[in-house]
Amino acid sequence: MSLLLKKIRHNPLLWLLAFVPAVFAAEKLEPEAYTLLFVLSVLAIVPLAALLSHATESVAAKTGDAVGGLLNATLGNLTELVIALAALRAGEYMLVKASIAGAIVANTLFMLGASFLLGGLKHHVQEYNRVSARVQAGLLFLATIAMLAPSALTEVDATAKAAVIHKLSVGLAVALIATYGLGMLFSLRTHREFFGSVEHADAGEKPWPIGLALATLAGVTVLVALVSEVFVESVQEAAKTFGLTPAFVGFIVVALVGGAAEMASAFSAARKDRMDLSVGIALGSASQIALFVAPVLVLLSYVLGPAPMDLQFWPAAVSMMLVATLTAALVTNSGRSAWFVGVLLLMVYLIFAMTLYLLPPRSQ
Amino acid sequence: MSLLLKKIRHNPLLWLLAFVPAVFAAEKLEPEAYTLLFVLSVLAIVPLAALLSHATESVAAKTGDAVGGLLNATLGNLTELVIALAALRAGEYMLVKASIAGAIVANTLFMLGASFLLGGLKHHVQEYNRVSARVQAGLLFLATIAMLAPSALTEVDATAKAAVIHKLSVGLAVALIATYGLGMLFSLRTHREFFGSVEHADAGEKPWPIGLALATLAGVTVLVALVSEVFVESVQEAAKTFGLTPAFVGFIVVALVGGAAEMASAFSAARKDRMDLSVGIALGSASQIALFVAPVLVLLSYVLGPAPMDLQFWPAAVSMMLVATLTAALVTNSGRSAWFVGVLLLMVYLIFAMTLYLLPPRSQ
């Protein structure tokens, strides 16, 4: 416990934890103050995500690679998953899908680009494991194709369409999860020697004792779940106050808030010239969301949601995911980076953000 | 002749030749039993394709590389060509196009993916000639763009459109055949040293004497033509019995039946760690179909068909070809493979197959 407190004292990011009780107080006192609730919940999610990320890494460090990989898969994107589950239960499938697509695009363009830029400003040229980047890019490419498939059914007449798309979505979800599992088998078991340097991924800080890590994991997950519910309820109303379109909020704001902790880790690794870790977090997190979180949400919607959710995204979202994936694949092909490569990735993200920002609310 | 009989005795696949007379008997006795005719003709085409493939290789081994290359071009995909010609004469252009697009997608995704998977399960990492793979991928990419071009004309008003699309299709067909010829000149003549290891492509089995090979070639071609006619006539009716959509039959069933023999060769080569041959068969066959078989069919439709056939494919087919080509290009770029690369390719094929399987018949 003193370890946890020590950690909080030394990490300014964690001072934001003070906003966690503030959110709950505000929600009790002013349930209609959406803008206030939105700002407070964003400020509270960031440190919780950081704690969650560190606790997960500590558990993974103890359990070894195989189980650690599985834990990373299920827990690494826990914030995104919990936010999405809150939206799923509320039946806000538009928000769920926007946050999935937004997270994939933010990870492959913003997180990777900013890592290359920040790392490149300090180090002239940086090298990383291109085999690992290729496998992740391949997984992402596959997921994008899967999300493209349901739109091939657009010409089907409306009554038959819904049933067909739901059948297809379940099939795609199972295929994606299976591929994700086989990908872990490949990189953690049969061909682990090609993914070597990713192993020291958790060598950055001294891991916590397993008991503390598990307790933190449990406690923080509950807190994230509660705060996320406030976030999901307030975000769309607050967006109107700021004059933001729902598309911009779902795609950009939610994605950046949900990925805040991972971004902090990726940027810090890039500054230390540990690009394997940086690229691994960015692309690994994106492929986790695409091949694990998204399909699991589709399957869970049959249990938790008011109606089944499909895997059909609107055309602009699929285009953005396709461009982001293709860009990441082309850029990481060489296994080397410099600051300008980061600029190129960030510019693609800026183009997307500008377009979504200007999109009038109605058309969405 | 005894050599031919010996070959048949030692290859269990060729026992299926017994189904060839069965097809003709069934067609005489039960011309309306479409399902039976379909099953029998599939079972009869597979061994005939295998014989044809081996006879072609034997002739190619005798005539040297340059003529052998030309022979491979004209005869390698003879099964596909004969099936397509049967459909062409019947005016079933939908089936012709579906079988062309389906063969390209099946070769670049299923044949290549299954080769990588089967080879990778036995060998840890496999290497192959990346220059050769690149040229084939480049040819395929070009052909896909050519098939994309006519859809740029969709906004033209209907009356002028047909004439324009036919003119464009003839121009594209000539350009593709010319490029295919130049590609053979490049890989067999001017830069053959870069395509080295493909040369021992026919070193697998002892070639037949030229006389036997030519006789087999002539005889089997006639048989394939006769059986294919039964296949084309029965396939759509049989599909209804099995509850399959026409799109699924044309794209998946016909493509897998037509490519059965080549697949057997490609898989066997992959198990023997001869990936150059494997990749050469998969991508080489795909580019043959795209740059030689398809354009030749367009030109032949002016002579044989009830009306000229154009090179315009429906959007979903072009998308699939584009994705398949791009995937193959990205995947073969490194010149190395492992089992998981095969899984990725097969998963893309599975996504396509699932989508086509669920597509309601009407919408096609």
Added chain:
Amino acid sequence: MSLLLKKIRHNPLLWLLAFVPAVFAAEKLEPEAYTLLFVLSVLAIVPLAALLSHATESVAAKTGDAVGGLLNATLGNLTELVIALAALRAGEYMLVKASIAGAIVANTLFMLGASFLLGGLKHHVQEYNRVSARVQAGLLFLATIAMLAPSALTEVDATAKAAVIHKLSVGLAVALIATYGLGMLFSLRTHREFFGSVEHADAGEKPWPIGLALATLAGVTVLVALVSEVFVESVQEAAKTFGLTPAFVGFIVVALVGGAAEMASAFSAARKDRMDLSVGIALGSASQIALFVAPVLVLLSYVLGPAPMDLQFWPAAVSMMLVATLTAALVTNSGRSAWFVGVLLLMVYLIFAMTLYLLPPRSQ
């Protein structure tokens, strides 16, 4: 002055300068003879472009890399810029956009392809700086995505749409120019050692004295501007005489005329096995147009044009730019070329040209 005359005597291309006064005479005497004016202005632009290109290189050779790079950016595509400005003032935004998109496609496919082919017919295999080619391809890819973005807004209702697209276009234009500037900083300053061999780009001929170069620059720019105005006025009318569609004229004819001088340099460099220079001219010129000329025209349209111009291209143009950019990226990835690589690029260009040639005028 005698140096200029000597240059003219030794370069048969420059004998075409005799057509410059012919254009002005013809315009005075026969202002309605569009076909004559079109032919004369094409013949006059070619040698002027050649002079301009050489004068620019001479100035760049004197001022050093950093300023030289900026000069190349602003002056290298001066012919294209002046032609586009003439069309911009006339409010012919369709022609401006067609010439931008056409120049990008012509440079990445025709100029690069013909360089590979002509160089490859003389030299077996040619190598060039792949880092440089990658950065250029990356810039082009970014620009293509920027031009794709406004089409994401198509579903917005018409009244709001124009305003949104203009805001977005200005934002995109600023982002592209900034990226172009950062790209120059990267290749000329911080990582210049990776772009080494491009430095002897102006080592081909002895540069002119700076005074002559600057005077030529000023004088020829005025002449190009005057001739371009005649060209822009006559091209569409002349096209009707030749039975050419406006799309074909804007995309193919204007692009080839505008790039004539650079093509001459690129082809001559390829024959001398200086592929770094060849690839640098082709891709560098394309990225200049995409990331500098096009955005500058958008911004200038607020000052010079009858109405602001946006960055929205029609779908077929964006598709062609996307295919051209992707093809160039895939092809230059290896840093090696042979004649057949040139054939592939030229065939893609031929497919585009055929499609545009057959497109009926109305549908455009």
